[in-house]
Amino acid sequence: xxxxxxxxxxxxxxxxxxxxxxxxxxxxxxxxxxxxxxxxxxxxxxxxxxxxxxxxxxxxxxxxxxxxxxxxxxxxxxxxxxxxxxxxxxxxxxxxxxxxxxxxxxxxxxxxxxxxxxxxxxxxxxxxxxxxxxxxxxxxxxxxxxxxxxxxxxxxxxxxxxxxxxxxxxxxxxxxxxxxxxxxxxxxxxxxxxxxxxxxxxxxx
Amino acid sequence: xxxxxxxxxxxxxxxxxxxxxxxxxxxxxxxxxxxxxxxxxxxxxxxxxxxxxxxxxxxxxxxxxxxxxxxxxxxxxxxxxxxxxxxxxxxxxxxxxxxxxxxxxxxxxxxxxxxxxxxxxxxxxxxxxxxxxxxxxxxxxxxxxxxxxxxxxxxxxxxxxxxxxxxxxxxxxxxxxxxxxxxxxxxxxxxxxxxxxxxxxxxxxxxxxxxxxxxxxxxxxxxxxxxxxxxxxxxxxxxxxxxxxxxxxxxxxxxxxxxxxxxxxxxxxxxxxxxxxxxxxxxxxxxxx
Numbered sequence: 001x002x003x004x005x006x007x008x009x010x011x012x013x014x015x016x017x018x019x020x021x022x023x024x025x026x027x028x029x030x031x032x033x034x035x036x037x038x039x040x041x042x043x044x045x046x047x048x049x050x051x052x053x054x055x056x057x058x059x060x061x062x063x064x065x066x067x068x069x070x071x072x073x074x075x076x077x078x079x080x081x082x083x084x085x086x087x088x089x090x091x092x093x094x095x096x097x098x099x100x101x102x103x104x105x106x107x108x109x110x111x112x113x114x115x116x117x118x119x120x121x122x123x124x125x126x127x128x129x130x131x132x133x134x135x136x137x138x139x140x141x142x143x144x145x146x147x148x149x150x151x152x153x154x155x156x157x158x159x160x161x162x163x164x165x166x167x168x169x170x171x172x173x174x175x176x177x178x179x180x181x182x183x184x185x186x187x188x189x190x191x192x193x194x195x196x197x198x199x200x201x202x203x204x205x
Numbered sequence: 206x207x208x209x210x211x212x213x214x215x216x217x218x219x220x221x222x223x224x225x226x227x228x229x230x231x232x233x234x235x236x237x238x239x240x241x242x243x244x245x246x247x248x249x250x251x252x253x254x255x256x257x258x259x260x261x262x263x264x265x266x267x268x269x270x271x272x273x274x275x276x277x278x279x280x281x282x283x284x285x286x287x288x289x290x291x292x293x294x295x296x297x298x299x300x301x302x303x304x305x306x307x308x309x310x311x312x313x314x315x316x317x318x319x320x321x322x323x324x325x326x327x328x329x330x331x332x333x334x335x336x337x338x339x340x341x342x343x344x345x346x347x348x349x350x351x352x353x354x355x356x357x358x359x360x361x362x363x364x365x366x367x368x369x370x371x372x373x374x375x376x377x378x379x380x381x382x383x384x385x386x387x388x389x390x391x392x393x394x395x396x397x398x399x400x401x402x403x404x405x406x407x408x409x410x411x412x413x414x415x416x417x418x419x420x421x422x423x424x425x426x427x428x429x430x431x432x433x434x435x436x437x438x439x440x441x442x443x444x445x446x447x448x449x450x451x452x453x454x455x456x457x458x459x460x461x462x463x464x465x466x467x468x469x470x471x472x473x474x475x476x477x478x479x480x481x482x483x484x485x486x487x488x489x490x491x492x493x494x
Contacts, residue, residue, distance in 0.1 A: 040421065065421065074346055080289040081279040100280070101272025103491070104289050110346040112421050112492035121272035170419035176346050198419045205492070 004071060004090030005128055006155035006180030007142075008162050009064055011189065013149040016041060016062035023144030024066070027129065034115045036126040037066035037141050038205040042170065042189075044197025059197050061186035063168070064150060066126035066141065067092060067113035068179030075105035075114055075125075090155070090180060091130050096122040110172035111179070112205075128152075158182045169193050209486035211269035216338060217475075217482055218263035219296065220359055223331040224367025226256045226303065228388065229374045234306070234324040246310070252374055253307040260300045292337035299334050302327035335359050349408040349415055349425070349488040357406075358485070361399040362478050368392035369446070369471045386450070389467070393446045396474050400439040403481060407432060408488055417488075427487030431480055438477030445470035 016039055024030070024037040040063045048057040069092045076084035076092060083098035084105060094114075099122035106114045106123060114125045129139040137143075142150045151158065159182055166174040168185045169192040188197075199205070230252040233245060271277050284290040306323050309315035315323075339356035368391040375385070408415040409425060410432035417425060449466040 074344065077286045078289065078344070080281070080283050080287045080293065081276065082283045098276060098279070099273065100276045102270060102289070104287075104341075106491055107489060108344050108346055110421065112423075115492065170421065172346065172420060193419075199421070202423050 002089045002154045004155040004180050005069060005133070005152060006090070006158050006182065007066065007068065008151040008153075008158045008182045008184075010147075010149040010151075010162075010184040011061055011063060011168060011186040012184055013147045014039070014062045014064055014186075015147055015149075017146065019144045019146060020064050020141035020150060023140040024126070027140035028127075030124075031117055031119055034117055034124070035205065036113070036115065036124070037064060039064050039201075040199050040205055041201040042192060042197050043200040044192060045195040057195060059188035059192045059195050061188050061192075063171070064141070065111055065113070065171075067109075067128075068111055068177070068181040069126075069128060071178035071180060072176075074108045074110075074177050078104050078108040080104070087130070089133075091128045091133075092125075093127055093130070094123060094125055096120060096124060099123055110176060155180045155182075169197065170199065207483070209270070209483070211266050212486060213479065213482045215263045215267040215270075216359070217362060217478055218259050218266065219338065220335055220362040221366045221370075221475075222256045222259035222263065223299070223335055224363030224365070225252065225259070225370040225374075226331055226367075227328060227363065228367035228391075229371035230256060231324055231328050232371075233375070234320055246313075248375055249310050250307065253303055253310060255370075255374075257300065257303050257307060260296065260303065264296065264300070288337050288341040292334065292341050295330050295334040295337050299327055299330040302330060335363060347489060349417055350485075352406075352408060352415055354402065354406045354408060354411075354414070355485075357402055358399065358481070361395055361402065362482075364395035365392060365399050365474055365478070366471070368395070369467060369474065372467060373471065386453070389446060389450055389453075392470075392474075393443060393450065396439060396443050396446065399474075399478070399481075400436060400443065403432070403435060403439070407481070407484070410484070423490040423492055425488050426490055427484045431484050431487075435477050435480040435484065438473050438480060442470045442473035442477060445473065 018039045021035055021037050021039050025035060028036060030036065042063060043060045045058040047054045069090055073084065073086060073092045076086060080102065081098050081100055083095045084092060085095065086092050101121045103116055103123060106116060114123050116123050132138060139152055142152050162182045162184060165183045165185060166179055166181050168183055168189040230249065233249050233252070268274060280293050281290050284294055302323055306327060309320055309323065339359045342350040342355050345351055368388040372385045372388045403411060405411050406414050409417065409427055410429055445466045449470065452466065
């Protein structure tokens with residue numbers, strides 16, 4: 001039995017096509033302006049002098065990010081009405097019937113995975129397509145990725161298969177929440193901080 | 206930043222209420238219990254009524270950031286892990302005890318022991334209220350808020366406003382034993398501490414304040430001009446408090462020189478604190494639209 005579902009994201013393979021983002025939005029019928037999975041475009045660098053020549057030092061890669069169904073879900077711990085709970089399989093679930101719309105969880109989540117819906121006046125977030133999972137299926141984002149950059153499964157199995165990297169620039173310190181996430185870093189991510197990279201598509205995410 | 210106005214109003218009003226209670230109300234009850242002169246009794250009733258009014262206004266304003274009021278009856282459900290639940294619990298407790306104190310002081314039925322006990326418990330709950338408010342924002346996942354600046358600034362709001370309000374309440378009552386000079390000095394020291402804290406340690410703007418690095422959070426919208434406005438307002442307030450101290454030679458009480466400066470000083474300090482609180486919430490932009 002799965003005790004903690006998690007996502008795997010291969011940053012080296014992601015082309016930034018945003019099919020995952022759109023598949024999630026489509027499947028969950030999300031309102032305009034609300035995304036449960038977002039693709040952050042990280043970009044930085046410029047030119048640097050090597051000997052007599054100026055060469056490009058650009059870093060550019062994508063991070064596809066949804067709720068990481070953390071083992072320490074700070075969103076749920078901070079919710080005053082216990083509207084956010086963790087299922088036995090590790091999926092963190094928002095009960096929108098209990099949510100009072102105070103938006104405190106939105107601040108608490110360092111992955112900005114929780115989104116406020118101004119129509120329902122409640123927060124919402126990735127539910128891991130739990131109904132599809134329960135029926136033996138696959139989350140929409142994973143199924144839609146043309147590059148096979150996303151995978152899901154039992155976190156311990158994902159770690160055996162892909163390693164245990166949980167953080168790349170500019171993701172938060174994973175010890176804060178213990179995200180159920182495994183990442184294969186893009187080769188540029190190691191140089192992103194020194195080259196002053198930042199998220200380049202705030203309007204989209 | 207501006208959309209957080211209910212929280213700005215709630216936190217400043219709540220902290221002001223605690224400060225006024227601690228400096229204007231509690232000493233009166235500790236020294237005289239429920240007895241004393243008719244003027245002292247009136248002052249006590251007035252202080253408690255103002256504290257209760259501020260708390261009621263704070264509670265009412267805080268409802269504007271909740272989007273499902275009828276579900277909010279469950280806000281104390283997660284008191285085991287949510288500082289937001291604990292904050293609401295301590296605010297309700299403080300409010301209940303201030304109401305009880307007001308009733309007992311008005312009816313004149315309670316003995317000095319009961320009165321003092323009620324007021325000391327209320328004071329403890331008031332301090333717990335501000336502490337919970339600070340802890341609520343000191344989330345490890347929110348580095349700009351998870352700093353000593355947050356509790357220091359919250360407590361200094363109470364400490365700056367409380368003594369000033371005490372002078373205005375009790376000074377105008379003409380209590381012979383009331384040492385208004387000490388309270389004016391206290392308000393000067395605490396407001397100066399708030400100004401120094403903002404100048405040195407305010408996240409993003411203070412000289413040694415925390416600077417955010419890249420993250421998955423959208424860029425903050427706290428403008429530097431507001432930081433300068435906050436400092437200017439606090440400094441003007443401090444100048445007026447100092448002016449009142451000089452004019453009244455440390456005795457800026459009712460009928461004496463310099464007393465007219467203190468309400469203006471209170472308004473300026475309060476405005477500076479409001480601007481600072483808007484900046485505090487502006488440190489963290491919400492994602493999405």
